[in-house]
Amino acid sequence: MSSxxxxxHLPSPAEDCEQLRKAFQGWGTNEDLIxxxxxxxxxAQRSLIRNNxxxxxxxxxxxxxxxxxxxxxxxxxxxxxxxxxxxxxxxVNEATKRLTSNNLVxxxxxxxxxxxxxxxxxxxxxxxxxxxxxEDVAYHTSGDIRKLLVPLITSLRxxxxxxxxxxxxxxxxxxxxxxxxxxxxHDEVIRIxxxxxxxQLLATxxxxxxxxxxxxxxxxxxxxxxxxxxxxRTTIKSLTFPERHFAKILRLAINxxxxxxxxxxxxxxxxxEIDMERIKEEYxxxxxxxxxxxxxxxxxxxYGKMLLELIGHGDA
Numbered sequence: 631m632s633s634x635x636x637x638x639h640l641p642s643p644a645e646d647c648e649q650l651r652k653a654f655q656g657w658g659t660n661e662d663l664i665x666x667x668x669x670x671x672x673x674a675q676r677s678l679i680r681n682n683x684x685x686x687x688x689x690x691x692x693x694x695x696x697x698x699x700x701x702x703x704x705x706x707x708x709x710x711x712x713x714x715x716x717x718x719x720x721x722v723n724e725a726t727k728r729l730t731s732n733n734l735v736x737x738x739x740x741x742x743x744x745x746x747x748x749x750x751x752x753x754x755x756x757x758x759x760x761x762x763x764x765e766d767v768a769y770h771t772s773g774d775i776r777k778l779l780v781p782l783i784t785s786l787r788x789x790x791x792x793x794x795x796x797x798x799x800x801x802x803x804x805x806x807x808x809x810x811x812x813x814x815x816h817d818e819v820i821r822i823x824x825x826x827x828x829x830q831l832l833a834t835x836x837x838x839x840x841x842x843x844x845x846x847x848x849x850x851x852x853x854x855x856x857x858x859x860x861x862x863r864t865t866i867k868s869l870t871f872p873e874r875h876f877a878k879i880l881r882l883a884i885n886x887x888x889x890x891x892x893x894x895x896x897x898x899x900x901x902x903e904i905d906m907e908r909i910k911e912e913y914x915x916x917x918x919x920x921x922x923x924x925x926x927x928x929x930x931x932x933y934g935k936m937l938l939e940l941i942g943h944g945d946a
Contacts, residue, residue: 633906633942636670643682646671650679650694651687659698661932668711669939673903676711702891703933709899710940715750718743719758721896722751722783726770733775735896736767737861738875740782741868745789752784774815774858781824782865788827798830802837809849814859823865832870873905877912880921884928894925894937902940910941 641649646667653660653667671679683691695707709717718739725735740748755763764784771779801822808816822834838846847863854860867875876897883893901909913921925937 631905631907632672632903633910633940634670634672634903635939635942636672636675640675643675643678644686646679647683647686647691650683650691654694654698661699661703662935664695664699664707665932665936665939668707669936673714677713680711701933702895702929703931703936705891706895706899706933706936706940709895710902710936713754714900715747715754716758717900718747718751719754719763721900722755722763723759723766726766728770731770733771733779733857733861734864736779736783737864738868738879740779740785741865742872742875745786748783749786775861777815778820778824778858778861778865781820785824787825788830790827791829792827793829793833795833798833798837799841801826801834802841805834805838805846806842806849809846812852814850814852814862819862823862823869828869831866835866835870873908873912876901876905876909877916880909880913880924881917884924891929891933894929898937898940902942906941 653663680691724730725732752763808819850863883890910921
């Protein structure tokens with residue numbers, strides 16, 4: 631459910647490139663023109679624009695944008711203009727660096743992308759960084775967190791709807807026993823969460839809830855500040871109800887003292903073409919405020935404008 635509004639009469643990639651070129655020239659950059667084009671083109675159209683720009687002007691559109699724009703606005707435009715697999719590779723690489731380390735982003739990418747998308751992210755990562763994604767994740771993590779993240783980021787789950795009820799019941803029992811014994815890092819817990827299809831997991835977690843009277847994430851709140859447990863809960867939520875996960879990330883990003891611009895840009899750029907409408911519904915359900923109004927109140931300038939265009943706002 632994309633929130634991107636593509637115009638009825640779509641200019642050709644050549645026309646878009648000409649307009650973008652104009653936006654970069656003259657006195658100062660024409661940010662409004664950049665927003666009016668890029669925020670209203672889908673991934674395939676943006677890719678054509680980039681190719682056309684390189685052929686026509688012999689320059690990489692991303693490098694031009696980097697040169698012309700700055701701060702948060704630059705970040706959201708660049709993230710948005712990147713190919714989806716490339717964008718994820720870039721975000722995951724940032725998440726493995728010491729200064730911008732963020733294991734939550736690794737879980738998010740591993741669990742909310744389709745298997746084939748995750749595979750493409752790993753390919754894009756190798757091309758861009760000349761290393762494998764899993765070696766960087768393994769190198770920058772340790773202990774239980776490494777034990778969870780490496781199989782998660784390399785997983786190629788079955789994508790279909792086939793579900794075994796018997797398996798769901800028996801694996802719900804395994805999960806319940808291990809969690810009751812506080813063996814949160816048990817190999818079986820990690821195996822189930824990192825290999826089973828999303829449909830199978832959902833069935834297992836429904837059994838867990840019905841047979842043992844508690845949602846699994848409640849039972850995993852043993853220590854709310856434990857990072858490994860936090861990542862386990864995020865894994866489960868991202869695999870089963872991604873829109874809930876993203877609505878929460880947005881709420882935390884907006885309600886912080888000082889907005890978490892990186893989280894805001896990451897979620898909007900990566901979900902605008904996928905499930906932003908569902909995220910907006912979930913956000914409203916949880917916060918009684920429309921997402922566009924929350925973003926409009928909390929951001930400003932070209933950055934705020936770009937975000938609002940990407941989420942497909944009403945009249946924020």
